[in-house]
Amino acid sequence: MTLMHAESDRIYRIVSVSGDGDRHRRLLDMGFTPGSEIYVAGYAPFGGTVLVSLRGFSVALRENAADLINVECADGL
Template structure:
């Protein structure tokens, strides 16, 4: 399993599956991260958290702990 927090800057990945339960999974989906959506990794903060991505035409910063719940290819 390759999660979003392991992707390098500049890569474009496709969401395969979302893990997590309840409010956590719902929050990730509310941000626009759903199955089959494409994510471009723009940059990562100097200490690795948060990760800035581009999805569905807007920029989003996501915590590393939430990025671990997103399986990508």
């Protein structure tokens, strides 16, 4: 499952970050490393952009970035 298909208000764990090039590296630089937990806060009103929190900060990702992040559920629900 990629981040784009995650549900709001849940906590997920990053399994892997796919893709290559700048976008991939930027995600790694921002701390989207496998094993980190992220909280999916919600989606923008017009869709296509997701707001997540990790390592103590919030960040908005468009689907072309969010789709690179493979996640699994981590809040035991």
